[in-house]
Amino acid sequence: MLKKNIALVLVxxxxxxxxxxxxxxxxxxxxxxxxxxxxxxxxxxxxxxxKFNATHPNIHIDYTMMxxxxxxxxxxxxxxxxxxxxxxxxxxxxxxxxxxxxxIVPLDDLMKTAGLNLKDFLPEYLAASTYKGKxxxxxxxxxxxxxxxxxxxxxxxxxDVTKPxxxxxxxxxxxMAMAKSSGNQVTHSGLLLTGSGVAPNVLxxxxxxxxxxxxxxDDRKTVTFNDTDAPRRAAQWVLDAFDKWHVSxxxxxxxxxxxxxxxxxxxxxxxxxxxGYINTSGLEFMTAKNPIVGDHFTTLVDLAGLCAFRxxxxxxxxxxxxxxxxxxxxxxxxxxxxxxxPLRQSVLKNPEYKNSGIPWKYxxxxxxxxxxxxxxxxxxxxxxxxxxxxxxxxxxAKAMDPVWAGTRSIEDGLAALENDWQRILDRYxxx
Amino acid sequence: xxIVSSPGRNPxxxxxxxxxxxxxxxxxxxxxxxxxxxPYLLLFVSMKLAPIIFGVYVSFTDWSIVRAPKWVGLKNxxxxxxxxxxxxxxxxxxxxxxxxxxxxxxxxxxxxxxxNRKWRFSNMVRTFVFAPKAVAITVTSMIWVWILEKEKGIxxxxxxxxxxxxxxxxxxxxxxxxxxxxxxIWWGVGxxxxxxxxxxxxxxxxxxxxxxxxxxxxxxxxxNITLPxxxxxxxxxxxxxxxxxxxxxxxxxxxxxxxPGGRSATIVSYIYSTGxxxxxxxxxxxxxxxxxxxxxxxxxxxxxxxxxxxx
Numbered sequence: 001m002l003k004k005n006i007a008l009v010l011v012x013x014x015x016x017x018x019x020x021x022x023x024x025x026x027x028x029x030x031x032x033x034x035x036x037x038x039x040x041x042x043x044x045x046x047x048x049x050x051k052f053n054a055t056h057p058n059i060h061i062d063y064t065m066m067x068x069x070x071x072x073x074x075x076x077x078x079x080x081x082x083x084x085x086x087x088x089x090x091x092x093x094x095x096x097x098x099x100x101x102x103x104i105v106p107l108d109d110l111m112k113t114a115g116l117n118l119k120d121f122l123p124e125y126l127a128a129s130t131y132k133g134k135x136x137x138x139x140x141x142x143x144x145x146x147x148x149x150x151x152x153x154x155x156x157x158x159x160d161v162t163k164p165x166x167x168x169x170x171x172x173x174x175x176m177a178m179a180k181s182s183g184n185q186v187t188h189s190g191l192l193l194t195g196s197g198v199a200p201n202v203l204x205x206x207x208x209x210x211x212x213x214x215x216x217x218d219d220r221k222t223v224t225f226n227d228t229d230a231p232r233r234a235a236q237w238v239l240d241a242f243d244k245w246h247v248s249x250x251x252x253x254x255x256x257x258x259x260x261x262x263x264x265x266x267x268x269x270x271x272x273x274x275x276g277y278i279n280t281s282g283l284e285f286m287t288a289k290n291p292i293v294g295d296h297f298t299t300l301v302d303l304a305g306l307c308a309f310r311x312x313x314x315x316x317x318x319x320x321x322x323x324x325x326x327x328x329x330x331x332x333x334x335x336x337x338x339x340x341x342p343l344r345q346s347v348l349k350n351p352e353y354k355n356s357g358i359p360w361k362y363x364x365x366x367x368x369x370x371x372x373x374x375x376x377x378x379x380x381x382x383x384x385x386x387x388x389x390x391x392x393x394x395x396x397a398k399a400m401d402p403v404w405a406g407t408r409s410i411e412d413g414l415a416a417l418e419n420d421w422q423r424i425l426d427r428y429x430x431x
Numbered sequence: 432x433x434i435v436s437s438p439g440r441n442p443x444x445x446x447x448x449x450x451x452x453x454x455x456x457x458x459x460x461x462x463x464x465x466x467x468x469x470p471y472l473l474l475f476v477s478m479k480l481a482p483i484i485f486g487v488y489v490s491f492t493d494w495s496i497v498r499a500p501k502w503v504g505l506k507n508x509x510x511x512x513x514x515x516x517x518x519x520x521x522x523x524x525x526x527x528x529x530x531x532x533x534x535x536x537x538x539x540x541x542x543x544x545x546x547n548r549k550w551r552f553s554n555m556v557r558t559f560v561f562a563p564k565a566v567a568i569t570v571t572s573m574i575w576v577w578i579l580e581k582e583k584g585i586x587x588x589x590x591x592x593x594x595x596x597x598x599x600x601x602x603x604x605x606x607x608x609x610x611x612x613x614x615x616i617w618w619g620v621g622x623x624x625x626x627x628x629x630x631x632x633x634x635x636x637x638x639x640x641x642x643x644x645x646x647x648x649x650x651x652x653x654x655n656i657t658l659p660x661x662x663x664x665x666x667x668x669x670x671x672x673x674x675x676x677x678x679x680x681x682x683x684x685x686x687x688x689x690x691p692g693g694r695s696a697t698i699v700s701y702i703y704s705t706g707x708x709x710x711x712x713x714x715x716x717x718x719x720x721x722x723x724x725x726x727x728x729x730x731x732x733x734x735x736x737x738x739x740x741x742x
Contacts, residue, residue, distance in 0.1 A: 073707045076496045097710075101497040187582070195602040196691035250691070251581040251599035263582055385709075392689040393696055393704050398516055401692035405604050408692075416515070423513070431493070 029319040030060045034075065035089035036068040037338075040275035044338035045089070051333070052326055059319045061087070079103045084309040086320045092129060092375075093383035095137045095307045100381055105308045106134035110321040116328065122370075125343045128303055128379050138324050139305040140331055141340025143270040144369035145202065146299065147291070148277065151284040153178045153265040164288035168237075171266070171291045175247035178265035186249035191241055192264025195250030196401035197391035200238050202300055203268055204400060205388025207234035209374050210294025215386050216378075216421070221429055223421040226414050230294070235403060235410045237293065242404070250404070259285075270302065271366040272339045274358050287365040300388060301373035304340070332356075341367045382428050386421065395420045490716035500713070507717035517718070519693055520701045521725070523608065527697065528676035528729075530612035531619075535672050536665065539620045543627035544657075557628075561621030568618060572685035575614045576601065579686075601687050607695045614682055619675070623668045630664030631657065666737045673729045677722060698722050 037045045042065045049063045064085075066074060072094050078084045084103055088095070098104045111118060118126060121139065129137040147164065154161050157177035165171040171191070179190030193199045211230030216223055225231055241248040252258045259267040260280045268290065277283055290299045306327060308320045327334075332350060335342040336357025342348055348367075354360045377383045390396035399417035402408035408416075490507055492500035511517050542560050546553045563571060578585050579600035587597040600610040634657060642652050658665075680699040683689065689696030702722070706715030 069708065072710075076710060080496050101495075103497070195599070196693075197688065251597075251602045253576070253580060253601050253687075261583065393516060393520075393693065393701055397690075398693055401690060403692075405692035405694070407604060 027058050028060060029058065029316060030062050031087060031316065031320055031323060032085035033061050033063045033087040033089070033323075034071060034085040035063065035065055036071045037065060037089065038067065041272055041339050044275075044334060048327065048330065048334050048338075051330065052323060056323075056326070059323060061323060079309075084311075086309055086311060086316055087323060088307045088309060089140065089304065090137075090307065091302060091304050091377050091384075092131075092137055092379040093377040093381065095305075096131045096379060096383070097381040098307070098309070099131055099134075099136045103309055104136050105310050105317055106136055107138055107308060107321070107324070108135045110308065110317070111135070111138065111325060114321045114325040116325045120344045120346050122343045122345065125303060125370075128375055129305055131379060137305040137307045138328055139303055139343045140328065141305075141335050141338075142301050142303050142343055142370050142373070143272060143340045144299045144301040144366055144373045145206065145268050145270055145290065146365040146369050147288045148259060148267040148269055148273065149174075149286050149288060150178070150259070150262055150265045151286050153262065161286060164286070165266075165291040167291050168293035171293060172245060172247070175241070175266055176245060179247045181246055184246070186242075186246050188262075189249045189252065189258075189264035190247040190266060192252065192255060192259055192267040193238070193241065193248040193250075194252045194255050194258075196404055197397060198389055199252075199255045199268075200404045201388050201390045201396050201400055203241075204231075204234050204238050205376070205396070206268070206290065206298065206300050207237050207293055208388075209298045209300075210234075210292065210296060212295055216425065220380060221425060223418050223425060225421065226418050231414050231417075232410055234294070235400065235413065238404065239406075239410070243406070259283075270339070271341070271363065274339070274362050278358065278362065287362050289365050289369050297372050299369050299373045300376045301370065302376055302389075303379075336363075341370050382424060385424050395424065486716050487720060489712055490720050492713045494712045495710040496712060503713065507714045508721075510714055511717065511721065516693070516696075516701065520696050520698050523693075523695060524677060524679065524697045526608050527612055527615075527679055527695075528673065530609060531615050531676045531679070532669065532672045534612060534616045535619050535623055536669060538616060539623035539627055539668070540661075540665075542620060542624045543631055544653075546624070546628055547631040557624070560624055563618045564621040566618075568681040569685060571614065571618050572682045575610075575617075575682075576686050579610055602691055604691055604694050607687055607691060611679075611682055611686060611695055614686070615676075615679065618682075619672070623672070626668055627661065627664055630661045634660045662737070666733070669737070670730060670733055673733060674726055677726050677729065698725075 033049065035042070035045060046063060046065065049061050053060055071088075071090065075084065075088065075090075075094075075098065079098065079101055088098075095104060108118075116138075118135070125139050125142060126135070129135055129139045149161070149164060151161055154174070154177075157174075159174055159177055165174045175190030177190065178188070179186055180188035193203065208225075208231045211233050212228055213230035213234070214224050214227070216225070242250055248264075252263060255264075255267065255269075256273065256276075258264050259269075259273075260277060260283055262283070274287075277285055290297065306324045308317060308324060311317050311320075328344065331342055331344065332347050332352060334340075335347065336353060338357075341363075342353065347353055357363075375383075376387050376389050378386050385395055387394060388396055390400075395417060399413050399420060403410055403413035489500060491502060491504060493503045493506075494500035542556065546557045546560075579587075581587055581597055581599045581602060584600070586600070591597060598606055600606050638656055638660070639652055642656055647655070678699050679697050680703065683695050683697050683700055684703075687695045689700055698718070699722070702715050702718045705711050705718060
């Protein structure tokens with residue numbers, strides 16, 4: 001009898017223990033988060049995710065970083081197989097496409113329930129994260145382009161580094177002073193460009209927008225780019241940098257490496273380069289807002305944020321919302337040590353924003369550039385096709401790279417770009 | 432006695448002749464043979480044949496992976512006529528192939544002849560020439576990007592030392608395709624050298640010896656014996672290299688990303704960006720099918736020129 005009782009107690013103990021253990025482990029929800037942030041950006045973002053994991057015993061974020069060009073393909077495959085990640089960090093154009101595919105959960109109500117005050121966000125960037133009337137991405141940062149200037153080159157050329165270029169004339173003066181040539185060949189670019197791809201296309205885009213160009217109509221049905229003279233003037237400016245003013249060499253292949261190795265002196269780029277260049281030995285550089293070459297200030301900005309993928313289990317969506325809110329609330333770490341400019345007024349006003357992470361002297365130009373910037377990727381499913389950050393067979397590169405190479409006229413390049421964009425728009429609207 | 436002959440046709444075969452045979456249309460089919468080829472057939476059908484058939488079907492649809500494909504008939508093929516980039520990438524690829532195919536064949540032939548002669552350093556040459564093939568094309572491409580860099584690349588530093596001007600190997604419209612072709616040849620020569628070397632070693636020694644006894648010079652031996660006897664191997668490597676050149680992708684993507692001005696963009700790089708960056712899989716499949724037809728056309732031309740070599 002005693003044996004029976006002991007056995008019964010033991011069985012009961014095991015059953016209760018098992019149920020209790022099951023209940024406790026059942027409370028931990030593991031979320032999958034996929035992002036495209038690599039190098040130092042990836043390390044900082046992962047550190048932020050580690051902080052989340054350390055402070056949330058009931059939610060664990062299992063994060064995966066993958067190259068920029070691979071993420072959309074992997075997400076598409078995951079959606080198709082019914083197993084998407086819980087959270088994604090991405091640019092808006094991709095998120096709109098996933099939303100149209102039914103894979104994204106609107107965040108408006110989820111964030112309200114989670115207790116996030118959406119009024120804290122800069123309204124223009126919150127609007128840019130809204131699609132078909134729904135907030136589908138919570139913006140984490142915005143990355144505007146600004147100027148990086150090699151200080152040693154500027155000083156060697158007798159330029160006053162406390163007064164960086166502010167307009168087209170002074171930009172040209174600085175670029176000419178720092179450029180070096182041998183005969184007609186530019187051996188050191190005063191203004192760092194490459195012969196094709198992102199660098200000349202981004203400068204072309206910024207200048208075109210400064211002169212007043214508008215890529216497409218508000219109803220997204222018609223290409224309006226060539227309605228004014230702005231693109232032609234912008235393209236001429238870029239060509240003149242190569243051929244008339246001789247401040248830029250076409251023979252630079254890797255713009256990032258070129259600035260690090262002092263092959264060029266002024267470089268228009270985003271804040272993701274800061275960590276790398278600060279740690280480059282022998283490179284002394286400063287940053288400054290883009291000069292106004294055209295009619296008004298603008299710059300190219302990239303908007304990135306967090307989105308929640310639709311899940312069968314409502315508890316996962318709730319946990320994802322909690323995680324997204326926490327990551328946004330704690331984005332100070334990301335935007336000071338990582339990259340970009342915060343979009344929450346509370347973070348912008350936080351004294352720590354200027355006093356922690358990457359020194360403010362480097363970040364200030366970027367932070368001051370977000371007002372008046374234009375979104376490079378338009379916030380709709382084919383928005384990336386209209387990007388000036390273009391290389392390979394992206395429309396701007398296809399049309400304008402031959403112009404930079406001198407094998408196509410500006411007029412033909414702009415006409416080809418308009419045709420290509422219109423064809424893409426027509427196909428999109430037809431669907 | 433032929434002991435390993437086709438089972439079912441030869442009653443003296445080592446393979447089973449009664450219990451293991453099925454009869455189909457009067458011909459004996461060996462069950463054991465079916466078991467042996469079964470796993471391969473299964474993989475071939477599921478991994479090769481079915482995707483090809485599905486790919487052809489996709490080329491007639493509008494599909495973005497996530498939603499179900501929507502039948503659009505010939506629309507994707509008609510889009511090709513309206514897409515100026517298609518002509519550009521086809522021309523670029525053919526230019527590349529025109530340099531790579533003869534370059535690879537001739538240089539691998541020269542190395543194979545050298546190594547086959549067992550002249551001085553031939554073992555070392557064989558190893559060094561084959562070594563690049565052991566390295567992935569991604570690594571090869573990155574190394575050559577450094578070598579060919581205009582200002583700090585070792586090639587231009589050497590040229591400058593000789594008093595020659597620096598060349599933008601990967602940034603100049605005139606030089607980009609030849610530069611990528613050179614890298615492709617450097618990478619591929621070793622593999623084809625080995626094939627040709629095997630072909631050279633298969634040539635009966637008596638043929639060459641008797642030609643020499645008849646007073647044939649080295650040149651006469653090469654043109655009248657070596658080259659004709661190598662014909663099957665040559666036809667094989669020409670065919671393989673035509674196909675490889677039309678599919679060139681990795682080195683272009685890594686070395687130039689299609690630049691400058693799209694002058695090095697290739698068919699496959701366009702298919703890749705259309706399918707996996709724009710998710711326009713129907714159009715990408717149509718382009719892939721056109722690439723397949725292009726390969727068939729070139730293989731047909733090869734067949735017409737060289738005939739049906741036994742390889």
